[in-house]
Amino acid sequence: MTINHHPPEDLLADFAAGRLDDADRLVIGVHAAQCPRCRRFIAAIEQLAGAALEQANPVSMADNAFATLMARIDEPAASPPATASSRSVQPLDDDLPEILRSCRFGKSRRVAPGVKLQPIILPDTDKSRAFLLWSAPGTRMLEHTHTGTELTLVLKGSFSHEGGEYRPGDFDFGDGDVDHQPIVGSDMPCLCLVAMSGDLKLHGWLGRLISPFVRL
Amino acid sequence: MEWAELIGRVAAHGDRDAFKLLFEHFAPRVKGFLVKSGMNADAAEEIAQNTLLTVWRKAAQFDPASAGAAGWIFTIARNLRIDSARQAARQAKALDKAAVSAERDEAPEAVDSPETMMTRRDDVSRVAAALQRLSEEQSTVIRMSFIEEQPHGEIAERLGIPLGTVKSRIRLAMARLKDLLDD
Incomplete structure (x- = not known):
C-alpha cells in the first residue's frame, strides 16, 4: 500500500500526547497502524514525552504508597471483565482493520442516494462522532465545508477532490478552511472511516434544500 | 542508573x-x-x-x-x-x-x-537518530507546546523569542522532525 496523504503533524503529536478525543484517536490510530512513517513520528513524540517525564518536578507520593502497591502486586490480578462480544449490529463491511473489529457499531442508515453511514459507538463521543461511510461508485458528494473538523481515512476504494486522489490508507483532513466536493472513484464503492465534530454546511440551492434530510 | x-x-x-x-x-x-x-x-x-x-x-x-x-x-x-x-x-x-x-x-x-501499536526495530533506530539530530531548541519547543501544553506566551518567554514567532518555530520544528524521520 502506498500512502500519499498523511495526517497533519500536530494531530499526530496530539495523538502521541494522549490529547485527542475517542473518535479522532480512532481514525489516527487506524491510519498509523498502516503507516510506518506516521508511527515513527508518533514514537518520536513519545520519546520526547519520556524526556519531559524524566525532567518533571517530582511530587512526593503518600508515605505508604510503595507498601500499598506491593500489597496490590501480591494479590492475584483481577481477571479483566469479559468483553461483551455480543455484538448486536454487524459492521457494514466484514473485512475491517483489526482496531475496528473490536469496535461496537450502531445501526447503519442511508443518508443520501448511494451513501450509507454506520455509527461507531464510543465511550466518549461528546466532541466528535466516528462512523463508517459507504458510498456507491461514482457518487458525487455535495459541495460542503465544515463547522468543526472532519478526519477521513480511506479503507477501500477511492475518492478525489481538488486535494488529489485518496486511496486506501490515505488520510484527509477537513475544517472550515476547506471547501470541497469529493467524487467517489467509478470502479468500486468507497468505504471510509470518519471522525467528525460540528456539522457539514452544504452549498448551493440544492444543498440548502436537502440539508435537513442529509443527516451526517 | x-x-x-x-x-x-x-x-x-x-x-x-x-x-x-x-x-x-x-x-x-x-x-x-x-x-x-x-x-x-x-x-x-x-x-x-x-x-x-x-x-x-x-x-x-x-x-x-x-x-x-x-x-x-x-x-x-x-x-x-x-x-x-x-x-x-x-x-x-x-x-x-x-x-x-x-x-x-x-x-x-x-x-x-x-x-x-508495535514499532519495528528498524523504525526505532531511525527515531533515535532523528531525535539526536533535532536541535535542543527544536525538541524543547515541541515538548513545551505538545506535551507540556504551555501557552505560547510562556514559550516565548522561556525561549526569549517574540510571541509572534512562536507559532512558526513550532511549525518549523515539526517539519524538521518529519524530514529527519524520512531521511
Whole structure:
C-alpha cells in the first residue's frame, strides 16, 4: 500500500500526547497502524514525552504508597471483565482493520442516494462522532465545508477532490478552511472511516434544500 | 542508573529491589507531570500508582531496543489518563440520566487503545537518530507546546523569542522532525 496523504503533524503529536478525543484517536490510530512513517513520528513524540517525564518536578507520593502497591502486586490480578462480544449490529463491511473489529457499531442508515453511514459507538463521543461511510461508485458528494473538523481515512476504494486522489490508507483532513466536493472513484464503492465534530454546511440551492434530510 | 536494565530485572525474576528503585524515581515524576498538566493531586497519585503497577505487570513486554524506559512509562501513564477521563465522563453521564441512552449505557471499552501499536526495530533506530539530530531548541519547543501544553506566551518567554514567532518555530520544528524521520 502506498500512502500519499498523511495526517497533519500536530494531530499526530496530539495523538502521541494522549490529547485527542475517542473518535479522532480512532481514525489516527487506524491510519498509523498502516503507516510506518506516521508511527515513527508518533514514537518520536513519545520519546520526547519520556524526556519531559524524566525532567518533571517530582511530587512526593503518600508515605505508604510503595507498601500499598506491593500489597496490590501480591494479590492475584483481577481477571479483566469479559468483553461483551455480543455484538448486536454487524459492521457494514466484514473485512475491517483489526482496531475496528473490536469496535461496537450502531445501526447503519442511508443518508443520501448511494451513501450509507454506520455509527461507531464510543465511550466518549461528546466532541466528535466516528462512523463508517459507504458510498456507491461514482457518487458525487455535495459541495460542503465544515463547522468543526472532519478526519477521513480511506479503507477501500477511492475518492478525489481538488486535494488529489485518496486511496486506501490515505488520510484527509477537513475544517472550515476547506471547501470541497469529493467524487467517489467509478470502479468500486468507497468505504471510509470518519471522525467528525460540528456539522457539514452544504452549498448551493440544492444543498440548502436537502440539508435537513442529509443527516451526517 | 540504567532504567531499562532495572525493568529487565523485574521482568526476569520479579526483582523487588529493582522495582523499588523504579518506583522511587518514576512514581513522583508521573505524579508531578500530571499535576503540572492540571490534574488534582489525588487523581495524579492514583494514576502514578497504577502506572507503576502496570510497569510491574508488563515489564516483560518492555523492549529496550524499541523504546526508552521513560518513553515507555509515559505511554502507560498516558493510556491510564485516557481511561480515567473516559470513566469520569461515563459517570457524569450516568448521573445525568436523561442523557443516557440504553445503547450507550452498556457500551464496553469500545476502543482497545489504538496507541498500542508495535514499532519495528528498524523504525526505532531511525527515531533515535532523528531525535539526536533535532536541535535542543527544536525538541524543547515541541515538548513545551505538545506535551507540556504551555501557552505560547510562556514559550516565548522561556525561549526569549517574540510571541509572534512562536507559532512558526513550532511549525518549523515539526517539519524538521518529519524530514529527519524520512531521511
